[in-house]
Every structure is written in structure tokens, then in C-alpha cells.
Amino acid sequence: MSGMLNDKKPIFEQIKDWVSDQIIDGTLKPHDRIPSTNEIVQFYKVNxxxxxxxxxxxxxxxxxYKKRGVGMFVEPEAKNVLLDDRKDSFVSEYLEPMMQEAAKLGFTKQEIEGLIQEMEGNMNEK
Known part of the structure; x- marks a missing residue:
């Protein structure tokens, strides 16, 4: 568990994102038990x-899903649901504002594609 919470989002959303990230990256697989509420409370020292x-x-x-008296577990289709939701969010939160700003600045499609390729090259070097 990463014990780093920040002020950018409400804590409950950060907890939700933390579990979701583990499902997306494969740390938690279908039917795996997730940490209990008490375990998360102890780790993060939150309410x-x-x-x-x-x-x-x-x-x-x-x-x-919850199994009473046993714990909480990852739904079989959780990863697909989360990926679909995140892809939709990516478009509305990042791509649409980026494209609007690019249009204001007069970027062409080719210039944007060039910038993306340049960034990919920089990321591959790291």
C-alpha cells in the first residue's frame, strides 16, 4: 500500500482510486480479496x-463484491469496467480540453501528432 494521500481529491476518492489502480495494473485479480476497511483505516490513519x-x-x-463475514473481493469484469470508465474520462478530462486549447493556439493536426511522437520518444528514454 502506498501511504501517500494528497489534498487534490477527497480522501474517499483517493482510496477508491488506489483500489481501482491495483485492479487495473493486475495487482488485484478477479475474486482476489481486497484489504478490509479496517486494514485501510490502519494503514492510512483516516476515518x-x-x-x-x-x-x-x-x-x-x-x-x-462483499461476502458477509469473509471480506470484499474483485468482481470478474472489474478491470474491463474500470478501463472503459477511465478511457471515457480520459477523453473528457484531457483530450477535449487539450484539443480546445490547441485550436485556440492554431496547432495543426500534424503539429499535435509531432508533439505526441516527441513526447513518446522522451518517455522511452527514461
Missing amino acids: HLTVAKGVNQLVEEGII
């Missing part, structure tokens, strides 16, 4: 209700 809010949202979204 139980805060953790429960993030976890309950994942239950409501069909990402995890």
Missing part, C-alpha cells in the same frame, strides 16, 4: 467512514 464511503462506491459500481 472509518471515509474509507467505507470509497469502498461502498466500488460495490455500487460493481467493481467489488
Whole structure:
């Protein structure tokens, strides 16, 4: 567990993102048990209700399921659901504003593609 929380998002959303990231990157697989609410509370030193809010949202979204008295587990289709949601969010949160700003600045499609390729090259060097 990464114990780093920040002020950019509400804590319950950060807890939710932390579990979601583990599902997306394969750390948590279908039917794996996720850490209990109490384990997360102890690790992050946050309020139980805060953790429960993030976890309950994942239950409501069909990402995890609860087995009473046993724990919480990853739904079989959780990774696909999360990836679809994140791809939709990526378009609305990043691509649309980027394209709007690029249009204001007069970038052509070719210039944008060139910048993306340049960034990919820089990322591959790291």
C-alpha cells in the first residue's frame, strides 16, 4: 500500500482510486480479496467512514463484491469496467480540453501528432 494521500481529491476518492489502480495494473485479480476497511483505516490513519464511503462506491459500481463475514473481493469484469470508465474520462478530462486549447493556439493536426511522437520518444528514454 502506498501511504501517500494528497489534498487534490477527497480522501474517499483517493482510496477508491488506489483500489481501482491495483485492479487495473493486475495487482488485484478477479475474486482476489481486497484489504478490509479496517486494514485501510490502519494503514492510512483516516476515518472509518471515509474509507467505507470509497469502498461502498466500488460495490455500487460493481467493481467489488462483499461476502458477509469473509471480506470484499474483485468482481470478474472489474478491470474491463474500470478501463472503459477511465478511457471515457480520459477523453473528457484531457483530450477535449487539450484539443480546445490547441485550436485556440492554431496547432495543426500534424503539429499535435509531432508533439505526441516527441513526447513518446522522451518517455522511452527514461
